[in-house]
Amino acid sequence: MxxxxxxxxxxxxxxxxxxxxxxxxxxxxxxxxxxxxxxxxxxxxxxxxxxxxxxxxxxxxxxxxxxxxxxxxxxxxxxxxxxxxxxxxxxxxxxSPPPMMVIFGAVDFTAALARVAKVLGYHVVVCDAREVFATRRRFPMADEVLVTWPTPLFTERGARLTQRDAVCILTHDPKFDVPAVIGALATNVGYIGVMGSRKTHAKRVERLIEAGVTAEQMQRLMSPIGLDIGARTPEETAISICGEIIARRTGRGAPSLRDGDGPIHK
Amino acid sequence: MRDLLDDLDRWKAQGKPIAIARVIDIEGSGPRDPGAAMAVNGDGEVIGSVSGGCVEGAVVAEALTILHGDNQPRLVTFGYSDDEAFAVGLTCGGIIHLFIQPLTW
Known part of the structure; x- marks a missing residue:
């Protein structure tokens, strides 16, 4: 050849x-x-x-x-x-093949985020353990919709995730969030964002510490997820998340919600 | 170059000489990033692009010179501020460096 x-x-x-x-x-x-x-x-x-x-x-x-x-x-x-x-x-x-975005949680925010991620050229994978929600019909814009738990997904694909890829955890459910965060932290993925209020995040941090996640590892998490642009709707939130991914990659000082305090919605 | 493969395969199968031009560097603003590619065959057929249409004509001329001449690869720069280059300058004011090479590999 x-x-x-x-x-x-x-x-x-x-x-x-x-x-x-x-x-x-x-x-x-x-x-x-x-x-x-x-x-x-x-x-x-x-x-x-x-x-x-x-x-x-x-x-x-x-x-x-x-x-x-x-x-x-x-x-x-x-x-x-x-x-x-x-x-x-x-x-x-x-x-290189297109960068990958793995979105955990089959919710309305997921549909909006998948759409925006497609505009940016990502191969989008939506993952949820609930069969009734994780359907192609609800996420026609995603490249793959997987009915599975985070741990098997990371076992299968974790080694392929690189700095160009992103994991967004939108589930708000500790049963799913905790293994998703732990699975993502074990990879070289460039961006890990986790949705939830500051209160939810604080509770999640407690659970993650119990599960053995160190403070240093916790530094990799962008939570609450997204840039502080006052986003409210799923679509606006999707833009704020993708904006944060771009800013983290380029090293620009766009204000992230993680780095402020007070209520997310003012 | 991804988008060029089908046409390149066809041209190769037809035995046509082919030159590939790739953007290797941009100074200032440029419409296409490094890696953008176009290809020209010996008949002057063109696929792909390396700018927003600003320098393609000049690239075709350069590629044909290579294919009909010494068949040697060369570096080409467009966007100088002198008169000659003004004719093939970029509308965005940037400078574009291209590498043009016969597809003999």
């Missing part, structure tokens, strides 16, 4: 893949095909350069980033090593 055929197959199967190309320097136009497992084919003209670029490309795949990096002809990266050597510029073009 040619490099192009391998590449096209991975993209069509929605599997992460990257093309690292020399765009300047020796061996311009040469290519390395990289997956999260490592280099799969091609060469940039030097085995050590291939190794270093494959390593960096794996990192870019994890982050879902496309970038240009500079190396020495043998993969040197430190300024001392790069002194007086020709520079190889490598374009790392990553192709």
């Amino acid at each position: 040619s490099l192009y055929e391998q590449f096209a197959q991975r993209v069509r199967e929605n599997l992460p893949v990257a093309l690292a190309s020399v765009i300047d320097g020796p061996h311009i136009g040469s290519l390395l095909l990289v997956t999260p497992e490592g280099a799969q084919g091609g060469t940039l003209g030097n085995a050590e350069l291939d190794r270093v670029v494959a390593r960096d490309t794996q990192g870019e795949l994890e982050a879902g980033r496309t970038s240009v990096r500079h190396y020495g002809p043998q993969g040197q990266t430190t300024p001392e090593d790069l002194h007086n050597t020709p520079t190889v510029r490598v374009f790392i073009d990553t192709f």
